[in-house]
Amino acid sequence: MSYQVVHSTFGRYRIRIPQLAHDSDFASKLKALVESLVFVTEVRINAQASSLIVSYQDNFCSTTALEKFVSCIQAAADCVEISLTEFLLEGEDLKPEVNQWKDLGFPALSLTLALLAAPLELPPLIVILAIAGAATPWFNRAADSLLNQHQPNIDLLDSAWMTMQTVQGQFIAPALKTVLVEVRRTLRGNTTQTREEQSFNLLNELDRYVWVELEGEEQQIHISNLQQGDRMIVKSGEMILVDGIVVDGYGLIDTQNLTGNSTPIVCSEGQDVFASSILLEGRLCVLVNRIGLNTRAGLAALLAELAPVHDTKIGAFQAEFVTNAILPTLALGGTIYLMTGNIGAAISPYQFDFGSGIPISISTTVLQALIYAVRHGIYIRSGGILEALAHIDAIVFDIDVLALDSPETMEAIAILQSQNIDIYLVSGVPESIALDVATQLGVHPHYVCAEVPFTQKINLIRGLQHQGKTVAFVGDGEDEAVRLACAHVSISFAKTSQIPDPTTDVVILEDDLRGVTHAIAIAKRAMEIIYENTATIVIPNLFMQIGGGMFLGVNPVYNVIVNNGTAFVAEFLNGSRPLFETNFLPPLKSSSQRISQGKSNGKALKQGELAKRLGVSSQSLTSKRLKPEFPIWTQARDPEGIAWNFDPVAKRYRHSPA
Known part of the structure; x- marks a missing residue:
């Protein structure tokens, strides 16, 4: 059984399984098997994206979780009866957490007790136990990394810092850290869930019945039966479900779902329209170009679902730097303590927490850039490709x-x-x-x-x-x-209405060469934001941890605020702001748009007539007529050196007179 882990984080896996796209029985069996695992909190299957999305308790070993999921995949594929008890784990007291905000329970309690400890003269043991409970996820992740991956992770530094602060009687700082980090994790989880729900809802919207014009009559068919070149009727109040060009009618459309621009635009014959736009008033006849996942909106939803953002070199360098810096940082703290005897100064470097804020801000910015690009007619396959584009x-x-x-x-x-x-x-x-x-x-x-x-x-x-x-x-x-x-980067133009070959890195959805310049501009802007986010996190943290914590003895509460505050700014404010001002990049022009805007009054030939003139088969014209190089191809074969264009509206071949 073929599968691929496309994204993973603590408490969540997204696994791509091609069989999900066409085998509903396999999908049902797999969903039932995964749901039977007691540590799993949520299971979703997106057949259109061939994805299995599993959320599980983040205090459970990630390696063991993946092994269980793979076992379920193999079992469902083999169609054998599996005893569910083989997948049940010891520890029936593990409770699925449906609401992520519940994760704030222990952290909020620990912070409350830490703030009231002195005024109410609470026993220190009660506060310590509350902080220990709130910090349990850190301890579990640190242990999981050491025992199963045989290497330390950033949670080891956090665990050591919180332990030493608590031992010193500094209760507020570690308790505040658990609250702020959990708030960020919860907001991040809610944002991801909202984005995925929006993508799922959009994909559902792109799967319905539509009105089409067939042989002069209006008929209703399922959108899956639409083909390139069909004429779809869109009435007032309906969502446009295809990418295409208006061949008849007039209307006012809302493109906010796709472009984010809330100002409605007037649309008439010869203009391009895109899926997810809503016709506020009027009536349009749209010549279909792309449907479903092949539309700009569909590709954007697919990118949002798969989130191919974790293959950047800057992300890999940051991860390697953090991994290699953990043991030296521990050693630095020990050295400072031996030299000064000041445990506060010794553990201050342990808050060099660049292991969460930076990679998260990178992924946030990269995903935003990928979705922004495809909504503007440029499909960029992954974050690594986006990064390479910026350096072309x-x-x-x-x-x-x-x-x-x-x-x-x-x-x-x-x-x-x-x-x-x-x-x-x-x-x-x-x-x-x-x-x-x-x-x-x-x-x-x-x-x-x-x-x-x-x-x-x-x-x-x-x-x-x-x-x-x-x-x-x-x-x-x-x-x-x-x-x-x-x-380093392969770029091509969309030759058909289908999703581009996955081996191509960048696909310009229209035959407009400015798509190349747009792709580079988007990539460079995204990298600028990533560098800004890195500076936002690194510079204040270095000043606070080195200057404030190690030399000036600043209260560790301020360290916690700076550490989490900068990460919050990078992830939720700077990393998610618009890449460009409105209309910074001019819209790309499709071949259909150019044909309809400037039709020639010259000779128009049927397909058979042009095939005979060029000395080629009719099938050759069908396969090449929508390609951007078609005029050059025909000019080389025409006895008079005439370049021909295909008019999809009239279904004729035209040329411009000399």
Whole structure:
């Protein structure tokens, strides 16, 4: 049985299982088996995303939990009768926690007792026991890491700090820490749950019956039966459930679900519309381009559900730094104590807690950027790809994908060159044609490779990488997979209405080359926010822990406030604020939009007529007519050198007169 852990954190696993997408019996059996585990608090299956989402008590060993989940997956796949007692664990007193706010019970009690200890002269043992109960999750995670993963984690430092503060009689600081951290965890959990519920609700909205125009009559069909090129009728008050172009009608639409902009916009013939928008008034006939998970809204919901944000180099570096710094930090504290005899100064470095605030703020910002990008027509596969995009300094273009008659192409190349990004052109066309294209785009002739096999193109990419450049490749074609595998980032244009090949890193959903510049701009802005968040956390903590805790003897309560306050600002305020001001990035133009906005009065041919003229099969036209390189492809085969475009509205092929 194939499965993949796509995300994990204390108390939660998200596992992708392809069989969930098409096997309801397997999904039901798996859900029942996982729900039977006494330490599991919630089980959800998202068949559209092929995902199993399991929440479990965070004081339970994560390694053992995963082993149990894998056993359930295998058992459900094998369709054998499994005795549920094999999965029941000793310890019937484990209580599922449905409401995460309940986690604040012990921390709130410990803080209350710590604040009232002196005025009411409470026995210290009562306060100590309350703090110990509130800190139990830290102790459990620290023990789990040492015993099962054989390495210390950041919880070991926190546990040592809270223990030593409590031993000294400093009750308020550790109790306050448990409260503030638990509040952050609860808010984070609620935010994640809300986001996933919104995604789930949106996916449900994209699964219903719609009205379509068939043979001049309106009929109601399930949206799964829609095909690219169908005409869907949207009436006042209804949600638009597809990405497409308006071919008839007029209306006022609300795009807030997709863009966040609360101002309704007027929509008429020739304009693009996107799923999740609501038609406030009017009536539209929409030519269908994409449906379901293939729409911008669907891809955004899928990214929100899968959250592919944990593969960044900066995140890996931070995690490695924290892991390697734990034992030296413990040793530093011991050394300070031996030299000064001051236990407060000795344990102050233990609050160098960069192990939670920074990675969480990274993931928050990355996910926001991925969703923002796909809502603006750019599908970026993961956080690692987003990070690589921000460092691109060389782009290799396959000439065949460049729409040379589009002003957006010229604009995109100029923007990239203004950012000191080297532009290279590769193609199998004759050198004279390639050099003409380079001249038209303002690319130096030395940066052109023409009439070369794909292996030489690979060598070009590898040569640039050898020079220390971060290389992106923008291309398409039969040898695309080989070439894309060599670049740091592979970029292509959506060739069909289906979800893009997972081997491609970035997919521009429209045939507008400015999508490349938009992707880089989004990536750079996201990295700026990540660096800002890192500075927000690191700088105040260093000053407080070193200057305040080690030298000035500042009350540890202030250390706790600074530590958690900076993490809160980075995660919930700075990390989640909008990447750009409204309309900072101009909307991408689709091929259908350009055709409808500027239809030619020139010759229009049926598919069979054009196929005969070009000397190709009708099937070849069907497979290539929606690709951005189609005009160049037809021009090379036309006896008069005419470039042809496909008009999806009229289902004819047109050309612009010279």
